[in-house]
Amino acid sequence: MLFALERVSENLIEDMKAYAVGRQGIERLEQMIFSALPFEARGIPGWQVWVAFLGYAVGRETLVQEHRKRYDFLRQIICQELAELQTAKLIRDGLDLTLEANALIALVDGIGTGVVINPEQFRPGQQRYLVQRHNGNIPDITPNWDIIWK
Template sequence: MSQEERRLEVSEAAWRVIVREGLDRTSMRAIAQEMGCTTGVVTHYFRNKHELILFALHQVTEKLQVFMEKGTQSVSGFERLVAMLSAFLPLDVERQDILRVWLAFLGYAVGRENLMTEHQHSAARLRALVVQELQQLQAAQLLRKDIDPTIEANALLAFVNGLSLDWLIQADCLTAEQQQWAIRQYVSDRLAKKPI
């Protein structure tokens, strides 16, 4: 097994601990116990919890980007945008875990400037993909001319993040189908030159 594969294995164990116990209770020892190995094995690949948490955040970004790319492979126009935004929704177990890890990291990053900066960089990377998609829709004359793609990308991601958080904290939350319907309605009513 390569070093990178082993780092991913450690990161996946960290994800399981974070999802189950939260970031505050995630320790190098807890991760080692999850893997059935010694703490020394974990620290061989990650010097400390801070380094491991940053790697886990980068994995969140990578996984979300893969979901965005997969969702847009066979669709065009506004359906591509809806598919991209749906990547952020907790529509299955994997994306539910991504949401929990992302939220745990965000809470842990508050008051830790370097971690918050990393969080902002990761968010900016994903936001840039949404901005690019909106620009392409505008170039194809599908998006209203008065829409600013950068401002709208921020609004869309805030909307999607709100839907995701609602799923996490509400006892009677929107179903997966209702979440996707809400995105489609927003896109159709707010952005499209004519309803989609």
């Protein structure tokens, strides 16, 4: 189980780096978050492994600690991105960056788990919309729900 968690974690970090290349600002952070989401069917197996790991890890302190280490690392990456956005004055000062990183992680975890349980509930357009909505990047016009729900 630990090997499976390691592979999923390594793939996530590699994908986040690849999605961030050549991007700046809020778009960079959004793309990093998007890299973790199962927009396509090929992204679902990694989520299935992660959900299975969580179920198995409950009550096994060594596995829980290993999971926490990976989340701590992920939180550090997101906090760094948020700090850079603050420095660039793209997000407001005074935010608790750890809390904001945790909120983004929780959003991704909720969406990813939702896709594993009920793929029709979170289609790719909906996943993108929810991340952009969280980041305050909501369009000024009423969204075309026919596109978002696909």
